[in-house]
Amino acid sequence: SQQGEEDPQALSIQEGENATMNCSYKTSINNLQWYRQNSGRGLVHLILIRSNEREKHSGRLRVTLDTSKKSSSLLITASRAADTASYFCATDQPRWGAGTASKLTFGTGTRLQVTL
Amino acid sequence: EPEVTQTPSHQVTQMGQEVILRCVPISNHLYFYWYRQILGQKVEFLVSFYNNEISEKSEIFDDQFSVERPDGSNFTLKIRSTKLEDSAMYFCASSRLGTQYFGPGTRLTVL
Structure with a gap:
């Protein structure tokens, strides 16, 4: 399978419920980022978690990272209809040397x- | 809040034609990227750019593709002779450190 796979592929919940999405990856990482994409639109950055971090919060978002299992989860609490979108995890690998784009x-x- | 902008939002072209997709990264960012997303598929890395040269490119980024930073603000992706399979959403991104910020994308349709 490929670097960066989320599950479930699709999730339907009611407003007010929590949504949990999981991401698994294969290789060592530097950072893991979560993005949101509304249908046919651009990618909106949600949160970045570094490989030496285990948990991070931003508003209604909570991200965890388990580097031993090579997995991350994104929790959206008290979901709203406006949270309807696709959510992607994205990883970058450790790079050597300054000035190296990832x-x-x-x-x-x-x-x-x-849904309401 | 500063953001990455891209023009045009939608480009329709005939197979074999050249297209140039334009991006204005966030002004104090140092690293620039192009990605693409074919309809219904994953976002794929094309190329990264730093210090006026390509830092890394993917297998997709063949001789038909080129990138340029012609001045202090624009970052362009040129496809020399478009193919049907180049139809996709093309995203520009920029970063200063870890977080990459994406533009709204250009939808390229090759007929």
């Missing part, structure tokens, strides 16, 4: 549908 490897995404 390419992101994206997962397949989780489509979240939040």
